[in-house]
Amino acid sequence: MSAQKTLNVGLIGCGFMGRTHSNAFRQVNQFFDVGHRPVLAAVCARSADAVRGFADRWGYASTETDWRRLIARRDIDLIDIASPNDTHAEIAVAAAEAGKMVMCEKPLGRSAAESARMVAAVEKAGVPNMVWYNYRRVPAVTLAKHLVDEGRLGRIFHYRAKFLQDWTISKDLPQGGAGLWRLDAAVAGSGVTGDLLAHCIDTALWLNGGIAEVTAMTETFIKERMHTLTGKITPVGIDDASAFLARFANGSLATFEATRYARGHKALYTLEINGEHASIFWDLHDLHRLQYFDHRDEGQVRGWRALHITDGDHPYMKHWWVPGLQIGYEHTFIHQVADFLEGLAKGAPAAPTFRDALATDEVTDAVLASARSRQWERVPASV
Numbered sequence: 001m002s003a004q005k006t007l008n009v010g011l012i013g014c015g016f017m018g019r020t021h022s023n024a025f026r027q028v029n030q031f032f033d034v035g036h037r038p039v040l041a042a043v044c045a046r047s048a049d050a051v052r053g054f055a056d057r058w059g060y061a062s063t064e065t066d067w068r069r070l071i072a073r074r075d076i077d078l079i080d081i082a083s084p085n086d087t088h089a090e091i092a093v094a095a096a097e098a099g100k101m102v103m104c105e106k107p108l109g110r111s112a113a114e115s116a117r118m119v120a121a122v123e124k125a126g127v128p129n130m131v132w133y134n135y136r137r138v139p140a141v142t143l144a145k146h147l148v149d150e151g152r153l154g155r156i157f158h159y160r161a162k163f164l165q166d167w168t169i170s171k172d173l174p175q176g177g178a179g180l181w182r183l184d185a186a187v188a189g190s191g192v193t194g195d196l197l198a199h200c201i202d203t204a205l206w207l208n209g210g211i212a213e214v215t216a217m218t219e220t221f222i223k224e225r226m227h228t229l230t231g232k233i234t235p236v237g238i239d240d241a242s243a244f245l246a247r248f249a250n251g252s253l254a255t256f257e258a259t260r261y262a263r264g265h266k267a268l269y270t271l272e273i274n275g276e277h278a279s280i281f282w283d284l285h286d287l288h289r290l291q292y293f294d295h296r297d298e299g300q301v302r303g304w305r306a307l308h309i310t311d312g313d314h315p316y317m318k319h320w321w322v323p324g325l326q327i328g329y330e331h332t333f334i335h336q337v338a339d340f341l342e343g344l345a346k347g348a349p350a351a352p353t354f355r356d357a358l359a360t361d362e363v364t365d366a367v368l369a370s371a372r373s374r375q376w377e378r379v380p381a382s383v
């Protein structure tokens with residue numbers, strides 16, 4: 001392998017996603033031959049104690065408690081945003097203006113308008129950029145993309161996606177602050193629409209093309225919760241559940257549903273596509289399998305096949321162990337870094353770029369608008 005260039009990473013946020021990203025930056029060169037070697041140069045979070053502990057655990061060379069200082073540092077090449085949604089736009093715009101590469105967690109912004117400012121900033125600066133919609137890089141989902149693109153399903157009639165959780169059912173759960181910022185609309189932007197459905201929409205746009213129009217309903221089951229930062233009982237502004245019908249530009253029909261009130265379900269992301277010749281089904285709880293049905297099979301043996309996505313000719317799998325041995329959730333982030341670095345070497349952006357992720361926010365905006373108007377809403381990006 002030719003000499004690798006170093007890529008100094010400045011990570012912002014050391015919660016759930018800070019851990020998945022750090023793991024990915026540390027592991028990528030052990031498994032993928034890519035032209036760059038990420039260096040864990042600095043991590044930033046507001047609490048000095050917390051960020052120091054995180055840096056020690058993961059091997060970051062230095063810490064910051066103000067992201068502006070991190071961006072001002074000349075030694076940092078890439079700003080990686082793994083902080084709550086209300087921080088994304090300001091950090092990404094400042095990072096792009098400082099000429100840094102930017103990777104950002106999803107959703108890109110709290111609204112399409114906020115995301116559009118971020119797209120304009122990275123495109124004006126000409127800096128490589130990517131959004132961490134990691135489910136595209138589950139090997140079984142990537143294989144689904146290959147099967148659709150090869151035309152194996154034929155004309156697509158239906159797309160069906162769900163993302164079900166059950167962790168906010170208790171009315172005693174407060175909103176706001178560490179970990180619970182997702183329940184505070186001012187920070188999160190929306191509830192499950194921007195959080196869970198955004199994943200489903202990103203995958204859907206990638207697999208099945210643009211969405212033309214939507215009609216939606218949302219509900220907030222618990223109307224008031226104590227706010228962690230003020231101690232006061234405050235109205236809840238997020239959607240607890242969201243469901244919508246959609247018509248894709250290719251004429252197929254879709255249903256999407258997300259909730260944090262589906263007792264018994266922890267992170268049940270499922271998707272199904274029904275085409276003229278074949279169907280596929282995927283389930284995050286069984287992420288290394290792709291269910292495939294092909295009507296062209298001989299009648300007596302025709303049926304759903306559970307493809308075990310562990311063989312060397314499956315996407316990404318030749319980089320891992322031996323056929324039959326599966327990988328998991330954390331590997332999707334490693335794949336994402338590998339593709340980003342490969343994109344740098346080729347000078348071709350790895351998807352989803354900020355612009356790709358804006359398309360998802362156009363759909364989530366339309367979903368929330370439809371829930372308010374009780375009308376079908378066109379999605380601007382695909383009109």
Ligand SMILES: NC(=O)c1ccc[n+]([C@@H]2O[C@H](COP(=O)([O-])OP(=O)(O)OC[C@H]3O[C@@H](n4cnc5c(N)ncnc54)[C@H](O)[C@@H]3O)[C@@H](O)[C@H]2O)c1
Pocket residue numbers: 012013014015016017018044045046047067082083084085087105106107132133134178179180195
């Ligand atoms: N790709 C995925 O599957 C996935 C999963 C979970 C979360 N996310 C996204 O990742 C982002 C972070 O979510 P999380 O679950 O890691 O949150 P978290 O609450 O676990 O961690 C957030 C971190 O950001 C830090 N932070 C908050 N404000 C900051 C500021 N102003 N400056 C510096 N640091 C700050 C906090 O101290 C904390 O370390 C969100 O945008 C979320 O939507 C994506």
